[in-house]
Every structure is written in C-alpha cells, then in structure tokens.
Amino acid sequence: MSRSPGLTDAPSFSGCFHCGLPVPDGAHYPIQFEGETRQACCRGCQAVAQTIIDSGQGAYYTHRTVLPATPQQAEAELAQLGLYDLPEIQESFVRVEAENIREAALILENIVCAACIWLNERHIAGLPGVLSVEINYATRRARVRWDNSRIQLSAILKAVSDIGYIAHPFDPGRSDDIYKRERNTAIKRLAIAGLGMMQVMMYALPTYTATDMTDEIRLLMRWASLILTIPVVGYSAWPFFIGAWRDFKRRMLGMDVPVALGVGTAFVASIYSTFTGRGEVYYDSVTMFVFLLLTGRFLEMNARRRAGAAVEELVKLIPAATTRLPHWPARDEEQVPVARLAVGDHVLVRPGETLPADGEVVEGDSAVSEALLTGESLPVSKRVHAKVVGGSLNQASPLVVRVDKLGADTRLASIVRLLDRAQSEKPRIGQLADRAAAWFVGLLLVITVFVGLAWYFIDPSRILWIVVSILVVTCPCALGLATPAALTTATGRLTRLGLLTTRGHALETLARATDLVFDKTGTLTHGRLSVRRVVPLGGRSAEDVGQIAAALEAGSEHPIARALRQDRPEGERLAAYPSRVLREAAPATVTASDVRNTPGRGVEGTVNGQFYRLGSPRFAAAGEAPPESAGGESWVALADESGLIAWFALADTPRADAPAALAALQRLGLRLHLVSGDAEAAVKTTAATLGIADWHAGALPEDKLAYVKALQSEGRIVAMVGDGINDAPVLAGAQVSIAMGEGADVAQAAADMVMLGSRLATLGEGVALARKTQRIIRQNLGWALGYNLIAIPAAALGYVTPWIAGIGMSASSLLVVLNALRLSEFKQEAKPVPAALRSQLSTLR
Amino acid sequence: MDILLLLIPLSLVLVGVIAWFMLWAARSGQFDDLEGPAHSVVMDDDNPPKPDDAPKT
Numbered sequence: 042m043s044r045s046p047g048l049t050d051a052p053s054f055s056g057c058f059h060c061g062l063p064v065p066d067g068a069h070y071p072i073q074f075e076g077e078t079r080q081a082c083c084r085g086c087q088a089v090a091q092t093i094i095d096s097g098q099g100a101y102y103t104h105r106t107v108l109p110a111t112p113q114q115a116e117a118e119l120a121q122l123g124l125y126d127l128p129e130i131q132e133s134f135v136r137v138e139a140e141n142i143r144e145a146a147l148i149l150e151n152i153v154c155a156a157c158i159w160l161n162e163r164h165i166a167g168l169p170g171v172l173s174v175e176i177n178y179a180t181r182r183a184r185v186r187w188d189n190s191r192i193q194l195s196a197i198l199k200a201v202s203d204i205g206y207i208a209h210p211f212d213p214g215r216s217d218d219i220y221k222r223e224r225n226t227a228i229k230r231l232a233i234a235g236l237g238m239m240q241v242m243m244y245a246l247p248t249y250t251a252t253d254m255t256d257e258i259r260l261l262m263r264w265a266s267l268i269l270t271i272p273v274v275g276y277s278a279w280p281f282f283i284g285a286w287r288d289f290k291r292r293m294l295g296m297d298v299p300v301a302l303g304v305g306t307a308f309v310a311s312i313y314s315t316f317t318g319r320g321e322v323y324y325d326s327v328t329m330f331v332f333l334l335l336t337g338r339f340l341e342m343n344a345r346r347r348a349g350a351a352v353e354e355l356v357k358l359i360p361a362a363t364t365r366l367p368h369w370p371a372r373d374e375e376q377v378p379v380a381r382l383a384v385g386d387h388v389l390v391r392p393g394e395t396l397p398a399d400g401e402v403v404e405g406d407s408a409v410s411e412a413l414l415t416g417e418s419l420p421v422s423k424r425v426h427a428k429v430v431g432g433s434l435n436q437a438s439p440l441v442v443r444v445d446k447l448g449a450d451t452r453l454a455s456i457v458r459l460l461d462r463a464q465s466e467k468p469r470i471g472q473l474a475d476r477a478a479a480w481f482v483g484l485l486l487v488i489t490v491f492v493g494l495a496w497y498f499i500d501p502s503r504i505l506w507i508v509v510s511i512l513v514v515t516c517p518c519a520l521g522l523a524t525p526a527a528l529t530t531a532t533g534r535l536t537r538l539g540l541l542t543t544r545g546h547a548l549e550t551l552a553r554a555t556d557l558v559f560d561k562t563g564t565l566t567h568g569r570l571s572v573r574r575v576v577p578l579g580g581r582s583a584e585d586v587g588q589i590a591a592a593l594e595a596g597s598e599h600p601i602a603r604a605l606r607q608d609r610p611e612g613e614r615l616a617a618y619p620s621r622v623l624r625e626a627a628p629a630t631v632t633a634s635d636v637r638n639t640p641g642r643g644v645e646g647t648v649n650g651q652f653y654r655l656g657s658p659r660f661a662a663a664g665e666a667p668p669e670s671a672g673g674e675s676w677v678a679l680a681d682e683s684g685l686i687a688w689f690a691l692a693d694t695p696r697a698d699a700p701a702a703l704a705a706l707q708r709l710g711l712r713l714h715l716v717s718g719d720a721e722a723a724v725k726t727t728a729a730t731l732g733i734a735d736w737h738a739g740a741l742p743e744d745k746l747a748y749v750k751a752l753q754s755e756g757r758i759v760a761m762v763g764d765g766i767n768d769a770p771v772l773a774g775a776q777v778s779i780a781m782g783e784g785a786d787v788a789q790a791a792a793d794m795v796m797l798g799s800r801l802a803t804l805g806e807g808v809a810l811a812r813k814t815q816r817i818i819r820q821n822l823g824w825a826l827g828y829n830l831i832a833i834p835a836a837a838l839g840y841v842t843p844w845i846a847g848i849g850m851s852a853s854s855l856l857v858v859l860n861a862l863r864l865s866e867f868k869q870e871a872k873p874v875p876a877a878l879r880s881q882l883s884t885l886r
Numbered sequence: 887m888d889i890l891l892l893l894i895p896l897s898l899v900l901v902g903v904i905a906w907f908m909l910w911a912a913r914s915g916q917f918d919d920l921e922g923p924a925h926s927v928v929m930d931d932d933n934p935p936k937p938d939d940a941p942k943t
Binding site for chain 1: 891894895897898901904905908909912913917918919925
C-alpha cells in the first residue's frame, strides 16, 4: 500500500486528513486534531472529520487501517431520510417493542475496517434516545434500538451520514431470522455434546486403565455417565434421529440411519448393562461420536451460508421511496414509497438516484448507468422516449419517467427469476455421494443382520454386544467426516488465499474443471477506461493537450472524462475507489471556463483564452478519420478554433497480473475461453494480449449461457469467472462459478466462489488447492473404507471388544481430520504483501 | 477411593453449571459475532476525550 493511511506512521503525510486524497491547491478546509491543524480536501471531508473529532472519537484516525471513501451524500437522499419516519414505511423493517421503543436493522455502507465499526457504534450509541446499537463485523449490519419519543430514525440515519457512512434500513426477512435461530441451536447442541463428551471421557478412562477399581465406583461412574449422556443423545443427537425417521418414512437410507441406529443401540445397550450390571457401556463412544459429527455439520453449515442471499440482494437495488409528480407536467412533488406507485405515474429521478421501476423518459436528457443490470460499464444516453430500466442509476441530470412496469413485471424481476431457475438447474453432485453412502449403509445393515443371525446359533448371549460392536466400530464416522473435514479445511485455507467458497460443491467441481470461461469486463481488465495513447498534432506536446483535456472534463462524471483527467497510472487499490481516481486530476495549472456539455458528443469551453472542443470525432474533428487503431480503442478528438490538435485513444486495460495468472492456469491444463459482451475489436485485443485462443465478442447473457451449455454438452466441466448481474444466470449455469469481489454484490451472492481481492493468481492457487483437496478426500475415503473392511469382519468374528471398537472409531476419525488439516499448510505461489496487517501493527504501537 | 463417591456427583453438578452457562451464552448472543470483538478490544479509548469535547449526550 503506497498510501500510508495512519498518521502516526506518516508524519509528513500531505493528503486530505480524512480521505487521503491530494489537497487541491488553494483549498482551505482546516481541521483541528490533537492541537495541530490538518488540511482536508473538500468541505465534505472537513465536516465529517470535524464531527468525528468533536464527538470525542478522534481515536478513529489513529486506529484505522484503510482510508474511507470521500463522503458524497446526495442531497436528494438526505431529503428522503425524513420518509423513514412515516409509520407506513417503517412497517416493513421496524419492530415496535414497547410504546415508544423501536428496533430496526440497518445495512451500513462504506465500512472498510474495524475502526469504522468502532466509530459507528460509538457515534450512534452517543445519540440521546438511542438505547442500544450492535454492529456485526462480519455482515456489516447494525441493529439499533431507540426511544421514539426522544429521537427519530431519520436523525439516527443523518448522524451516520454525518460521519461519512450511509445507513439503509432493511427488512432482515425471514431467512435471516431462520438462519440465526438454526445457528444458535447448532451451537447449543454442540456445547452440550462437547461438555458431555469431555466429562464422560473422564469417567471412562479410569475404567479402561485402573486395575484396582471397586465395583461400586465403577457403577457410580456408569450412572454418572448415563446422566450426562441422556442430554447428549436426547438433545444434541436429536437431528440425527429426526433425519433417520424421515429417511425411514421415505424408504431411503441416508447417513443418518446408521448414526441413529449406532447411537440408539449403543445407548440402549449401555442403559441395559448399567441397570443389570452386566456387559459393557459405550457412553464415551456415543458422546464422542455425536460431538464429532455435530462439529462437522456446524462447520459445513457456516460455509454454505451465503448462498440464499442472491435474490434478496438484487431486489435491494430498487429504492424504498421515490419522488412522484402527481400532476405532471405541473412540477409539484411528493415523496412516496415505491410500493405505492402505479403504472402511468410520473416520477422525478435526480442525478445520483436509482430508477424505481421500468418506464419511458418523458422529460430530460441524461446518462444512465445500467452497469449492474447489463454489465455495460459506460453510461447510456437517455432522452425523451427512451426506455429506462428499474435499478439503473441516473448520472447526469434530472429525468422525468413515466412508469410502465412495476414490481414483478420489471426487467430486474425477470433477471431474478432467470437466476432462480438457473440455480435450481444446478447439478447435484453432492446427492451422488449421499447415494453411494446409502448403499454402504444398506450393506452395513444387511451384514449386521446376518452376523446377528449367525451368532444366534453360535452363542446367543453375545448377540447384542457383537451387533453393537459392528455398529459402533463401523460407525460411518470416518466415512462421514472424510469429505466435510477436507472441504472445511480447504475452504478455510482458500479464504485466506483470497477465494471465498459459498457452495459446498464448489471445490469438488473446481478440481475437476476442464474449461475456464472468463467475462472480460472487470474480470481480466480493470473494467474502466484509461488513456492508452495520445497523438498530439500541430507541434503540441502530449502533456500540453492532456492538461487541456483534463481541464475541459474537470466537471464531468462520464467515464471518458475520468480517463482523461487521470494523468498517471495508478495502482490496483485505487481502481477500487473510483471516487478517488476522479480526483487524481492533472495539476491544476489550467482551468476551463464557459464549459458547455453536449451529452453523448463532447464538451466545449475556453482554456487560457482559447476556445476548444473535445469529444467524438464527429463533434470535434469534423469527421476526420482517427489514426490507425490497434483495435478495441475508442478515439476522442481535441480541436481548437483552427482545427484538430490531438487524438486520445481510450481503452480498457488488462490487469497487470493477468498474463502470469492465465499462464499458471494453462500450466494446470485448463482450457481458457473469453466470452464478452464487448465489441469484437476490444475483445480480440485483450485475448491476443493474454494469449487466449478461444474468444467470442458481443455475447448477450443468453449467448454466454448457451456457450457454457454447449461446452457442457461436449462433456467439458466449465468454471465461469465473471462479475455483474448480467453474468448471474451464466454463473449459475456453469458447473462452478467464481465472481470477482469488486463486482456487483448480487453476482457475488449467486456465485459458488468469490474472489475477495483482485489478485488473479488466486484462481490458479484455487484450482491447485481444489485438486489437492480431492486427493486428500480420496485418501480419507480410502482409509475409511479400508478400516471398515478390516474392522467389520473383526467385529463380526467377535474379536473387537467394545472399547477397542470405540478407540478404533475415534482413531480412524482423528486420522481423517488430521489428514485434512494438511490442507491448511497449502502454500500460495507468490507472496502477497500483508500491507493491511503491517499498517495495522504500526498504528498499534 | 471413597472420595470419588463425593467427587463424581460434584463433577456432575459442575458440568450442569457449565452447560447452563454455555446455553445462556448462546441464547444471549455471545456467539453471534465471533470476529468483531477481537478487533474492538484494541479499539478501546486509550486517551479519553477532554471534557470540553465529550460526546453530546
């Protein structure tokens, strides 16, 4: 990290005190901090920093590890905050506790490090009338309780925006509640099983080893073990019994059946021998077995958590409230919840606002970003009669839109449905494993019955103990743990490498993947334009024309303007903060005046007394043809009154680490494909630069899905790497999907795996680790089977005393877990720079 | 060995107490966020704010 965030380790730090951007010349926004005067880059940063320091939370600046985004609060959004106080809007997300006590769930935006959590917690808790606030670090969600007679919800939201964050109320929904309850129950079951196991083991060990134990002590220990095992079997192991009962009713044999049978039989037999004083007890085996299995299930549950959220996240694109113009063309406005809109209503969408529904523009001329819906990074020009899509973002100027489609009829809703369907079409490899296990279980039960029958004729008094021995010793514990133990270890290791797994089958499929399909935008490239070449004409210098262009574009948010304004290449980190790139302006030696913007064409204005035009060749170059192009570049012309003075070639550039990462993937034997929605020239250039032979341009989401399906029909196993919502159906259609963490949230939630950083090398490491995981799983299964092949006959012949069976079973499962743990030592190829960690340590001094 | 006649029931009681404590911890949300508190412990205010800029409560 070249920009050092903290103050303690960078005393000569010259950027903005709050956000770290360069302070423009002539800007004067002083902040008093610890007796010193610091400079902010803009009024927004100054206000935020002053609020933080004045409320006594200046420690944030010494503890933060990542710089915050520059505060940019749309005025319109602030005006809407008052809406959240209306009871009919609060209905969906506020829980009324007592007369005036309210509770709401908030999603916090702009949270980047632990210091942000601390700052928000302290700030909200310090508001009069707020009763409690909890922020979950992992989910970035807050739960706030307040006294409605002393503070309004809008005031709380306002307070959050005062310190530079954005809080949205949201309806946590049933799925969240259910998950929370399930997780809580699982923890309780695990705790009971763990405690029971430890204590029963304490009682069991002496009975195995001690030689001079009296019978009454032995009996006492048995009774104590019985008392401890009752809750373990009756509460912790309850899901296994329920599962087994369900399997029984459906006439299927799942993994729960032998578990329930083994636990049940061993427990009943132990009770029998405790009461009669004859035979062995297996309380230790029972409790340990239950604990180990619950641990596996709990770890699995956590890893699979993120899957269901996809659709929810998509729907959140639609804002909660909007501005309606009830008597359009009259300009009187009213704020209404989106749910109250009707087809034919007119809504006013200001710049920075999200369109609430599909419709047609009836007034205004603006650029709208549909990036989240189509993956198209450039804003689309929209004027009167143009169709607009709900969920897209208005960027340039106000639009009046007539609502055509609402709710379930919108394009966004249909994307959600497509996503749903693609998800339900997913191959269920996991079920195959379950079916194999069912055969094993069936076989085991048959064997047990035969062995029981055989012993009935040999020595009836030993039947029960031998049958229990078989069930205990073959407890498919090792078999059951073999896969989840390896998977959980591998997913944990992968997460630390920067690849988050959200689906149980992802690793397995990734290991078998034969083809890797990339979506170009934002995956292999930065997903935004930058100046690739400058061709100055008429004796001008490249620097000179660059400055003029930057000055002309100083006030625009258009991607082309951003590209022209940045005069030097910046690192990956900056790419994540477009607002930051935006200020990476050319030295402010020249400024433009009388700037006029012609949407879709270009800008014109006066710089140093000279009149210039900058824009499309038709706008600025009077139709003159641009120079020969390498392909994939778009040309912007700069002209003065006498004619053309420069050409700028703009293009989306590949990530710096892409060639090495792709070479590593090819070494692993993967076939690489590039399927992009972009124009042919651009895709061709990227593919050529990166050495990808298979590329396809101009692909719609449907085409991408068809391409993936075609590969699959050839028997290939496809891993899809992409970002953006338009990829979501394709991501779900591939056997395994990987989303870029920088991409849209929805794609993340819909993908089997998410890349947390932008390091493409993670992909190769992921594949290598996935393959190693498969090897470990195979070793584990081999061990489990081999063990059972020896143990079952031995137990059937009566050679295995129950305590040997118990130890054998435990040792077997322990071996499996230890083998799986080897995965956590998997080394990544290139050492990452633990910059965040280092700066954290240095600020902690 | 006779002491075991006392110690074993005692251990049962202890396990019961611990189990109750664990259940209480789970119920009261101690396990809800296993990540945040690790960070927040280093975030505690070492330098308490001066009286004149104390939080406006």
